[in-house]
Amino acid sequence: MSKRVNTPLTEEAVKDLKAGDRVLLNGIIYTGRDAAHKRLADMIDKGEGLPMDLRDQTIYYVGPCPAKPGQAIGSAGPTTSGRMDAYTPKLMDHGLRGMIGKGLRNQAVVDSIIKHTGVYFAAIGGAGALLAEAIKEAEVIAFPDLGAEAIYKLRVEDFPVTVIIDSQGNDLYKIGKEQYKK
């Protein structure tokens, strides 16, 4: 049974989420992967304004395929999150609350999630065609020169994700593995 959650994420909504919950996200989310994260972090370091207000927002780690005629976006599954770990605490200090990706995070990210009442979701890696169906609108809002790595503003409807790290630091990757280990 999936829970419906709206974005931007409120602190109350995030507190309610537990590692292992299946969630359907509705609202606006932003894309960003390696190159965009590096640029956002550089802008923060230089004290420059960011292309979007990060407060309570969710970033989806994805570099989509080009849209075919009639599509809002091409196939759009998650990329490996660990490559963003170096930048995540800085972005969370600037208001970021949610992240969607796949794969392991480091301790600094877990600590930052607990500190800011954040949440790390996973979307199904390799299910790019399925996930694109839940993305209704896509617009490039920053760094168009990065192509697939530009920052897109996405409007999603019932976008399926699973809570991996909840605001208390519980980690589904650890819990799930322990449960089924033989």
Place this chain on the structure above:
Amino acid sequence: MREVNVSEITDVVEKLCIDSNYYLPEDVKKALEDALEGEESPLGKEILQDILKNQEIARTKNVPICQDTGLAVLFLELGQEVRLIGGELNDAINEGVRRGYEKGYLRKSTVDDPFMERKNLGDNTPAIIHTKIVPGDKVKMILAPKGGGSENMSALAMLKPSDGVEGIRKFVLDTVEKAGSNPCPPIIIGVGIGGTIEKTTLIAKQSLLRNIGEHNPNPKIAELEKDLLEQVNNLGIGPQGFGGRTTALAVHIETFPAHIASMPVAINIQCHAARHLEATI
């Protein structure tokens, strides 16, 4: 000598790029269906159902299974009685990749240099081309787009001969455990043992082209494949790393004679979007 115009190769490569990214091979689909039957975790079952649904959407809507449409890895088997005419072979292959990735709305994922500017080249070339000269007058091409997520979790070890089969076993299990959820499990594990550093890596990758359910013809190696699959699945990582019985769909081992001093082992990890497609001219 049979003459083959390289423009035919361009056309075939273009089609292989598109079709391999849209249509998951039947053996992989069947392996996922079998995994769904055997999966104990309710969440794991849901994930496997979604993965199967995803490949169905890709197949019916003619869109990429995964947004990471990979580097274009081409295994080319060139008959020694073929004379190529009409242009340069590598250019022809790269032109096929360029057209396929553009016309198929596939993502372009190559960067020009690996550690400086990393500027996207914009056309997904160059292809990674492995050529083998074989008897006959045919040109066989197998295109296997390879995503970054699973490739990044691959590993190589120059083991000592005295490490034996237990050393190989430990290396495989450690590599899969360390990779965890990163390479999009359920995965296929390609293992190359023997040869030199580049040979062992190449045979590990080639083993991924084998149909799931087929084993190495050597019964002892086939036994090791089955054993390792069970051990890997006992790690509990499960579909997408959420916990469960299905961490891997298969373990494929290929071997090659080695130096008296060496036992190189390469592990090439493949995600569940195990795409490959072949055509012959």
